[in-house]
Amino acid sequence: MAAVSVVALIGATWVGGSVYTGKRVEAKLSRLVTESMASKSYRLTNLKHHGGLLGSDGSIDLSLIDECEDPGAPPYFSATINYQFSNLIMPTSLTRFEWTMEPSGEAKAVFEELFRGQAKLEGKGKVGLSGNLRSDTNLPDMKWANSGAMVTMSSSTGFIDTNQDALEINWTTPRISIRGNGEAIEAEGLGMQMDLTSVKRGLGNFSLSLDKLAAGMGSAAGMKITSEVLAKGDRLDMRITPSVKSISGGGKNFKDLMIEIVINGLHANSIEHLLALSQSSCNFRNLTQEEGRQMRSSVRTLLFEGFSAGIQKIGGTVDDNFLEGKLMVELTKTVGQEFKLEEALKSSGNLILRGKKLDMDSKKNLVSLGFAIESPEGLKAEFSYADGILKVNGKAMDATVMTAAAAGMNNGIHAFLSGKPLVGRDMSLPAAAAPAEEAAEEIIPPAEAPKLEES
Numbered sequence: 208m209a210a211v212s213v214v215a216l217i218g219a220t221w222v223g224g225s226v227y228t229g230k231r232v233e234a235k236l237s238r239l240v241t242e243s244m245a246s247k248s249y250r251l252t253n254l255k256h257h258g259g260l261l262g263s264d265g266s267i268d269l270s271l272i273d274e275c276e277d278p279g280a281p282p283y284f285s286a287t288i289n290y291q292f293s294n295l296i297m298p299t300s301l302t303r304f305e306w307t308m309e310p311s312g313e314a315k316a317v318f319e320e321l322f323r324g325q326a327k328l329e330g331k332g333k334v335g336l337s338g339n340l341r342s343d344t345n346l347p348d349m350k351w352a353n354s355g356a357m358v359t360m361s362s363s364t365g366f367i368d369t370n371q372d373a374l375e376i377n378w379t380t381p382r383i384s385i386r387g388n389g390e391a392i393e394a395e396g397l398g399m400q401m402d403l404t405s406v407k408r409g410l411g412n413f414s415l416s417l418d419k420l421a422a423g424m425g426s427a428a429g430m431k432i433t434s435e436v437l438a439k440g441d442r443l444d445m446r447i448t449p450s451v452k453s454i455s456g457g458g459k460n461f462k463d464l465m466i467e468i469v470i471n472g473l474h475a476n477s478i479e480h481l482l483a484l485s486q487s488s489c490n491f492r493n494l495t496q497e498e499g500r501q502m503r504s505s506v507r508t509l510l511f512e513g514f515s516a517g518i519q520k521i522g523g524t525v526d527d528n529f530l531e532g533k534l535m536v537e538l539t540k541t542v543g544q545e546f547k548l549e550e551a552l553k554s555s556g557n558l559i560l561r562g563k564k565l566d567m568d569s570k571k572n573l574v575s576l577g578f579a580i581e582s583p584e585g586l587k588a589e590f591s592y593a594d595g596i597l598k599v600n601g602k603a604m605d606a607t608v609m610t611a612a613a614a615g616m617n618n619g620i621h622a623f624l625s626g627k628p629l630v631g632r633d634m635s636l637p638a639a640a641a642p643a644e645e646a647a648e649e650i651i652p653p654a655e656a657p658k659l660e661e662s
Contacts, residue, residue: 232292232302232334233258236267247274247489250282264291269308275489286310301334306342321351339370344378356387365399374411376401395419408479410436410443425456443473446519464523472514477505499626507624513540513551528562529585548620549613553593561585 233256243251249271256265266289270282290306307329310318319326332342344365351358365378379398385391396418403411414433420426429452437444450465484502488494491502517535524530534556541551562585579588580600590599597606 232263232294236265240267247486248272262291262293264289266290268311275492284310284314285312286314299333299335301338303331303333304342305329305331321349322347335370337370339368339373341366341368344376354388356385356390359384372405372407374401374403374406390423393419393421408436408438408475409482410438425454427454428452438475441475442471443475443478445470445473460526462524465521466518467520468517469519470514470516472512474508474512474514477508477512480505503624503626507546510538510546510551510620511541513538517554517556524562526562528560530558530560532556532558546617546620546624548617549595549610552613553591555589555591557587557589559585559587 236254236256240251240254243249249269251267251269253268254265255267257263266287269286269288271284272282273280286308288306288308290304292302292304294302307327309315309327315326318328322328328346330343330345332340334340344363344367346363348362349358349360361380361382363378363380365376368375377398377400379396381396383394383397394417396416398416399414400416401411401413403409403413405411412433412435414431416431417427419428420430429450431451432447432449434448435444435446447468448465450463451461452463454461454464481502484494484498484505485491488498494502515535515537518533519535520531520533522529522531535554537553538548538551539553541547579586581587588600590597592598592606592609595606595610597604597609
């Protein structure tokens, strides 16, 4: 009898949990509809949800809009999404679902042409035990004409996985072909991967890759661009790295090319505030007076706190000649109430060329002019600038032009921070010769700067 009671209790708990999961699904859909009303790029409307004991179904309308460019205009894409949920809790998921998306209006005819008569997309997914929502994103073959060329893309596969503020997307297609107008381009192995640990803060990784590219002018292999945003305490580090294994064309051969572009040490709270403000104001085009003040305050904090940016590494070979170098710019932290670019600015860089096919005349000219020196590493050029002192290949040079330019730019920075128009200002004068700027308006200290609301 006790065993029967235990089984009954477990069964009731299981069914009760499944019913509760169904209620959460309905609440989440309603919340998504409400949140979309604040978006300037999409709307979710006409939610029709039919809940059941262990399952539910319904539909919702999706519209893609552009409130920034054309407020009040009709959507440029609209569709109806139909869904079915199975709420019975299983060992690997809280619920499973199936969905279809059928475009409406003008978009329907475009989809029928694009997907060769199939105007409906569909997929399956599940909500995991941790609350993450995962769905496949498989697409059929696509074919369309564009400016006299025919574009075809093989069927693609992938998935999307979301969990609160996290987002993961993976998508690949084996082949894309573009032919017409006397040209032919064949691409193989196009893929896109995104793994954001925080969508709100923009933290995580993104990469776009292509295995092979063949065209009339040449070919390439192993192309990839990656980006990464990391939080380190109250700072953000950003890195963008384009790279390619090989390029052949025009009689030249390039191998292992890469450029690592970085921005390190950005004040995180200020960046988050600027991102949120950009989204709500159409990229700062529609700001209230108070929002404008807050925007300038965040920019001021970024400048005063300092950061570094530039090309942290560049490398590769061109016809067996090796290239390596870097170019970095740094703004040191400003102490006090006045920002002076000419004092905060530091920069350094170097470039190394080596190989047996270097042009000897060009090499001699660079050395004779002092732009490069010969070293065991090869032909080398380097410079540094700090505290008004410029050094090229270890020798001090006249830095008047650089300090004057920095001082002139400083006038423009002060004008922006104080909310003054830049039109008609002379930004080329040194600080000593330029009219004194009024003090920037009172700012919000970093610890009190506007923060994003928690979801």
